[in-house]
Structures are given as C-alpha cells and as structure tokens.
Amino acid sequence: MARAPVRISMPSEAKKGEIIDIKAILRHPMETGYRVDRVGKKIPRNIVTELVVTYDGVEVLRWHLQPGVAANPFIGFSTVATNTGELVFTWTDDAGTVISESRTLTVT
C-alpha cells in the first residue's frame, strides 16, 4: 500500500448554524502489540494513537485511540457549520506516520 486510503463523508455545503454529520474511516491494521508472528517473535505495536479534526483552524474533535479499537478505525461525529472553511483530519500512529486529509465546507 503506497498510501493509506481514507474515506470521509460530509456535506460540501451547509447553512450557518446547521448541525452537520461527518463520518471518517482510515485504513490501518491497529496492531495491538500483543500478537506474535509465526516464529513467536512479538509483532510491535502500531496503532493509530490520535485523530484530530480542525475546522477553519479551530479544533472540533480529538480522539485518543486505544489498542482495543478494531482495525480500520471509523468515527462519526457532528459539528455546527460556522463559516466557510477547511476541515482537516489528521491521524497519527505509533510508527510516526501522519495521514492528513482535508475537505472544504461552504457555509451560506
């Protein structure tokens, strides 16, 4: 996998003050660190530790993930449409990989 695919669903336009529903999923193995490989060697932990979502520069969501979260973590949340701006989704994992995706919300 060259790039971890991300799928995000949210409206591209909303009225000011409207509550918008946002859904996001990231492809990630969420390796717990408790498993061993075929020769009994420990597979190092590599989980997504954090998802931060900012909307027009303001943080609207911060999610601390734990090893108990299944692979390909999915989250659904909502926020209030304030101004036209970018929603930036940033996932960080144990290996230090940072995956960032953004979507524009136009507020009328």
Next chain:
Amino acid sequence: MKQIGCILRLAIALCALPVAGVAADQTVHPGTYYLSETMKKLQNDDVANPGMLWVSEGEELWERPAGPEQKSCASCHQRAEETMKGVAARYPAVAEASGELFNLEKRINHCRTTHQKAEPLAYESDELLALTAFVAHQSRGLPMNVRTNGTAEPYFEAGRKRFHQKLGQLNLSCAQCHDDNAGRQLRGDTISHGLGNGYPAYRLEWQTLGSLHRRLRACSYGVRAVQFDYGSPEYLSLELYLAKRAEGLAVETPAVRK
C-alpha cells in the same frame, strides 16, 4: 484439549440435528440475511463499511499503468462503471479460447500477465483484493447468473460433487452444514447457506478484506480437512457451484461478515 472438546461438541451437535429440509424445498438466503441489524447497517453504509477502503484502492489501481507498455486496466477497459457492470454476476466463467475456468482474481491476473505483460499479483495480496473488490462492486445489486452448461458443465459437476463430499477428520460435507442446517445455531453463530455473492468480503474475524477462497480455506480447516491452495481447481469449481446456488441473489461486494 480445549480444541478437541470443541470439535467433539461440534460433532455431537451436528449429529443431534435432524437431517431434513435440503436445498430443493428451501429458500436460499444470502449471508446478509443472518446478520444482526448493526452489521446490516455497517454493510449498507458506504463510509462505515471497511470493505469500501479496498474498493477505493481498486479504483486507483484501475488507472495505474503496469508492465513494459505501461498499460493500465483503464487503457483497454475504460470506465469500469460501464465495462465491468454485471461481470461479477456471471463469474466464475469459462474462457472460450482455453476452456479454463476463471474467477475474478484469476481473470485479473490473466489480464496482467498476457495483456499488460506485468507480474501477476499474489493471491490474497491487498492489490489483488482491491482490484477484485472494485470490479465486483460494479455489479452490486445485480442478480447472480453464472453459466453452468456447455463448457462449464464439467467444472460445475466437480463443484457439486465437492459440495456433497464428506471431508476431514469431522467427516462433514459442505451440504451437511449449509443445506441441512442453514439458519440454525452452531455455537455462537448462525449457519448461513454458504454463498459467495458478497466476496471479497470484510470479515470482522479477519479484521480485513478477504477472498472467497480464504473463507473456503477456513471452512476446510473447520472440519479438519486439507486446505486447498488459493485459486486451486478444487476451490474454483466449488466457487462455480456456490455461484449457481446464489442464482438470482444480488452481488453484495464488499459484504461484511462475522
């Protein structure tokens, strides 16, 4: 010991069940029919359904050039939304030229080696799963309709035989679970009719997308039988038989299964 206990319980449970209601007078339900409401919701939500991550990857791979001539799938087949629509519903199918039975995975690799002149993708690799899921996804909602006569007949008969053949230490055939006891409880799970119309599917147990052959290997393991190779003729003909069993049911790729 725990494992032996489990096998014994399974064997006893199966022996105790009445052998009745074979497929002929039974409605065959897709795997989704036996899912909980939560899992049905997960499967039907294109963002929450993790299988769609592979479909997205497949969409990218469709456009990616490979081989010395730098041809992509799209170079020949253009827009998959149009050209691949309905393809999964009639697979596995026999190639007219060679008389060989192809499932989608094998067909994609055939394209790679003969037309793109590139290295085949490993069975069960994320790339092959992604392309297969992407191609199959174009047929989502269309009824399964495979050909089982003519050149396909010997394969279909081999598949039928395999389905009814008792296998492994538990001496069980596919039919004993998936025909005779479909819809009943086997420990914590409901036995399905054993169809392949949702594959490649995302199984929660695997935490990833997997091919139908991976699922069949799990079944072989479950009855303590020989696990055939990915893409083996044994599983290919069985895949054809399963596809015929699912006739008329909608392609669900990527399905979500327990």
